[in-house]
Amino acid sequence: MADTPSVANGRAPEKKAEPAPAIAKSGEDGLTPAEKKKRAKEEKQARRAAEKAGTGPSAAPVTTGVAANEGAVQPAGESSSQAAQQLQPGSAPRGQPQRPVEPAAPPTSTQHRRNPSTATQPPPPRRRNSQSVLPAVSKPASKPAKPKESKDVPLFSHLYAAHPRPTLLTTPKDIHPAIQALGFQYSTYAICGSTARTAAMLLAFKAAIADYTTPSGTSLARHMTTHFLSPQIEFLKACRPISEGMGNGIRFLKKAVVEIDPSVDEGEAKAYLQDSIDMFLRERIVVTDRAIATAAVKQIKQNAVVLTYAKSSLVEKTLVEAHEAGTQFKVICVDSRPLYEGRNLARTLVRRGIEVEYTPLSGIAHAMKDATLVLLGARSMLSNGRLVSRVGTASVALHASHADVPVIVLCESVKFTGKVALDSVVLNEIAPPEELLLPETSPTTTDGDEEGAKVKTLADWRDIPGLQILNLMYDVTPAEYIRMVICEYGSLPPSSVPVVHRLANEGV
Numbered sequence: 001m002a003d004t005p006s007v008a009n010g011r012a013p014e015k016k017a018e019p020a021p022a023i024a025k026s027g028e029d030g031l032t033p034a035e036k037k038k039r040a041k042e043e044k045q046a047r048r049a050a051e052k053a054g055t056g057p058s059a060a061p062v063t064t065g066v067a068a069n070e071g072a073v074q075p076a077g078e079s080s081s082q083a084a085q086q087l088q089p090g091s092a093p094r095g096q097p098q099r100p101v102e103p104a105a106p107p108t109s110t111q112h113r114r115n116p117s118t119a120t121q122p123p124p125p126r127r128r129n130s131q132s133v134l135p136a137v138s139k140p141a142s143k144p145a146k147p148k149e150s151k152d153v154p155l156f157s158h159l160y161a162a163h164p165r166p167t168l169l170t171t172p173k174d175i176h177p178a179i180q181a182l183g184f185q186y187s188t189y190a191i192c193g194s195t196a197r198t199a200a201m202l203l204a205f206k207a208a209i210a211d212y213t214t215p216s217g218t219s220l221a222r223h224m225t226t227h228f229l230s231p232q233i234e235f236l237k238a239c240r241p242i243s244e245g246m247g248n249g250i251r252f253l254k255k256a257v258v259e260i261d262p263s264v265d266e267g268e269a270k271a272y273l274q275d276s277i278d279m280f281l282r283e284r285i286v287v288t289d290r291a292i293a294t295a296a297v298k299q300i301k302q303n304a305v306v307l308t309y310a311k312s313s314l315v316e317k318t319l320v321e322a323h324e325a326g327t328q329f330k331v332i333c334v335d336s337r338p339l340y341e342g343r344n345l346a347r348t349l350v351r352r353g354i355e356v357e358y359t360p361l362s363g364i365a366h367a368m369k370d371a372t373l374v375l376l377g378a379r380s381m382l383s384n385g386r387l388v389s390r391v392g393t394a395s396v397a398l399h400a401s402h403a404d405v406p407v408i409v410l411c412e413s414v415k416f417t418g419k420v421a422l423d424s425v426v427l428n429e430i431a432p433p434e435e436l437l438l439p440e441t442s443p444t445t446t447d448g449d450e451e452g453a454k455v456k457t458l459a460d461w462r463d464i465p466g467l468q469i470l471n472l473m474y475d476v477t478p479a480e481y482i483r484m485v486i487c488e489y490g491s492l493p494p495s496s497v498p499v500v501h502r503l504a505n506e507g508v
Contacts, residue, residue: 151433151462153470159430166238172231176208179232183239189339194379194415195313198245199285201236205253206277208232209270219262220269225254241429244380244417248505252280284414288488292410293317295486296375297325299408304329305372307405309361310390311341312377314410316348319375323354330354332371336361336392338435338471361392368399378411383501384420385479385494388427391472397481406483413487413504416497424475433461433469 031039152160165187171180182204185191191200212228214220233250236242242250256276260269296318300306306329308315319331331349333356335342346356359367374396380388387393387409400407421427437458461467479494489500 149465151468153468155425156428156430156470156472159428161238161430163238165240165432166235172235174231175235176204176211176232178204178207179235183236186236186239192339192341193311193313193377194243194245195285195289195412197240197243198249198414199281201246202249202253202277202281205229205232206274209273212270214266220264220266221257221260221262225257229254229257243415244419245412245415247417248414249280253277285412288412288414289314289317291488292412292486293321295491296408296410297322297327299373299486300327300329301372302328305332305370306330307332307334307367307371307374307396307400308345309334309342309374309376309393309396310336310339311345312375312410314412315375315377316345318410319349319354320352323352330357332357332359332367334359334361334364334367334392334396336390338431339390341390361395364396364399368403368405371400371403371405374400374405374407376407376409378409378415379474380415380417380419381409381411381485381494381497381501382421382427382476383418383498384422385482385497386421387477387479387482387494388421388474389477391424391475394424394475394477394481397477401481407481409482409485411485411487413489413500416487416501416504418498418501421476424472427474427476429473431471431473433471436469436471437461 166183168184171183175183182191182200185200186197191197208228209224212220212224214223229250233242236246253273253276256273260272264272292314296314300318300322304327306319308319308331322329331346331354333342333346333349335346335358342358346358349356357367376387376389376393376396378387378389382388387397397407419427456464461469482494484491485494485497487500489504492500
């Protein structure tokens with residue numbers, strides 16, 4: 001044991017540090033700098049994998065000088081225990097710097113810790129700005145979100161508006177106050193009939209033109225149509241779709257604007273447009289309605305029973321004029337939800353002293369037994385002779401045809417159109433479904449057999465799977481159910497509608 005140096009108080013004897021021996025560049029016992037760098041990288045990855053597995057820093061392999069210099073060549077005349085004591089951290093003699101410690105590879109099954117104190121050795125220092133790797137937390141797989149069910153009827157998807165009806169907060173700033181008020185009256189059905197909507201629109205345009213000012217550098221004819229009238233028209237379309245009568249009125253106004261000479265003074269041009277609007281209202285609506293009512297009165301005989309559906313301004317004018325002419329007759333007002341337009345017609349006729357019978361659309365078969373004449377209004381007359389009117393009109397005309405009761409349509413030529421439709425799918429208007437909902441009453445059914453199940457009514461239709469509500473405004477009546485169409489050009493069959501349309505609206 002003489003060769004073994006003595007240790008006093010657990011301290012190795014002071015000895016001059018010898019220069020590190022040259023490292024062999026090849027062979028199993030020597031490591032090149034590239035191999036050392038590769039081994040350090042593998043050790044770093046191993047530590048991170050251990051921390052990620054949740055073992056913590058204490059379970060990471062302890063880095064010692066023995067493992068790091070396992071393959072280094074020891075100096076001659078020095079035992080392995082001396083080399084181990086010199087390379088162990090904290091065992092360097094006083095006053096001498098400690099040799100840098102190379103990172104050690106993870107211990108194999110044959111290696112073990114030299115003393116119990118190494119088990120609690122702190123983890124190696126991390127680099128600045130490095131992020132600690134937290135153990136992966138397994139999250140439960142979330143179920144894919146169920147797509148929200150569409151409440152639009154696919155067959156009528158082309159009729160749904162892209163945006164909801166505008167409100168006071170969503171109205172653009174460039175909309176004239178008269179147009180804005182008119183649009184809200186359209187949305188709330190304060191102005192509902194096709195003729196009334198056309199007349200109100202032209203009067204609103206007349207007020208807007210009075211406040212119009214042509215910007216500098218342009219002319220009224222070039223600026224008004226594109227930059228002034230178009231936003232107003234788009235706003236009215238957003239409130240409710242444009243009817244055929246409104247479309248003909250808009251085309252007439254745009255044509256009048258384009259025909260203005262750019263050299264004409266602005267005040268004179270505005271006065272010309274306002275006079276043109278007044279002329280259109282007088283010739284195409286006021287005088288026309290008077291002529292149609294006068295011709296339709298002749299179709300009402302003494303003691304006749306006239307059946308009407310919903311409300312038409314022309315039908316109302318005809319009945320009032322016939323009563324004032326001394327004709328005795330009875331009126332059956334057929335009505336339906338949700339607008340109940342027939343109520344207003346019945347009130348007006350009762351105030352005039354006309355005998356009125358009010359019945360819902362469900363009782364049309366019984367009411368048709370007593371009728372001798374059916375008078376109907378129109379939203380528009382199509383080029384193939386078909387009638388577009390309030391939804392339910394086709395049912396009334398069908399029952400009248402089966403009962404051999406003549407059906408007469410009262411319609412101005414401004415409502416004639418060159419469009420063709422065979423059903424109610426292509427040309428129609430969809431109103432908000434909520435208008436069909438009845439006021440809530442006491443619940444009668446529950447969705448489920450278990451006690452305490454949530455009660456669902458029709459008001460919760462958006463939350464009921466598979467339930468869709470369709471609120472159509474108009475339907476199409478076949479031409480074979482119509483006996484006669486009365487317009488300002490006289491009484492004509494439905495097949496003559498395209499001829500009158502070309503004659504009346506040729507210049508529009």
